[in-house]
Amino acid sequence: YLGCVLQARKEPKVQEFGRLWQQEGGKVNSLLGLHATPERAALINGFAAHYLDFDDVQANFRGHPSAVIYSALLAIAPPSSQVRQVLQAFIAGVELAGKLGLALNPDHTVQGWHSTATIGTIAATGALCNLDNASVDQT
Structure with a gap:
């Protein structure tokens, strides 16, 4: 994931996209070094991570789970989060993606849906929700 973002951040279209969505005064830095709200940071990071499509692929999911899941986690995780907590949440997200992909594919993909955007x-x-220890009702 980080390798994809670090490589893609040099691309002119990624830089242009980041500048378009950055927000002065935002408290969260995107991985491109831009200030943004958490929502915009997740969008900027996700675009950069998915731009070159060098990242992981999960067979059942038929997509790139890290581009979506890590982008959201890195934008929302408080600085006090431990790496273990973030990785546990990531694994929970990938497992969920795989189970949903197994239930929905191949029809989902054949119909033209891109799992990274939909199931992701x-x-x-x-x-x-896992990172936040949300209850079933909260989730």
């Missing part, structure tokens, strides 16, 4: 959003939400 749900998986990222699951990862954020």
Whole structure:
């Protein structure tokens, strides 16, 4: 994930996208070094991570889970979060992505849906809920 972002941040279109979505006064830095709200930082990071498509692929998911899940986690995780907590939340998100992908694919992909955008959003939400120790009702 980080390798993808670090390589993509040099790309003119990624820099242009980041500048478009940055927000002065935002408390969260994107991985491109831009200030943004958490939502915008997740978007900027996700765009950069997915731009070159060098990242991971999960077979059942048929997409790139890290681009969505890590982007959301890094934008939301408080500085006091331990690496173990973030990794545990990431794993929970990838597991959710795989289970949803197994249930929905191949029809989902054959119909033209891109799992990174569709299932990935749900998986990222699951990862954020895991990081926040949300209850079933909160989730």
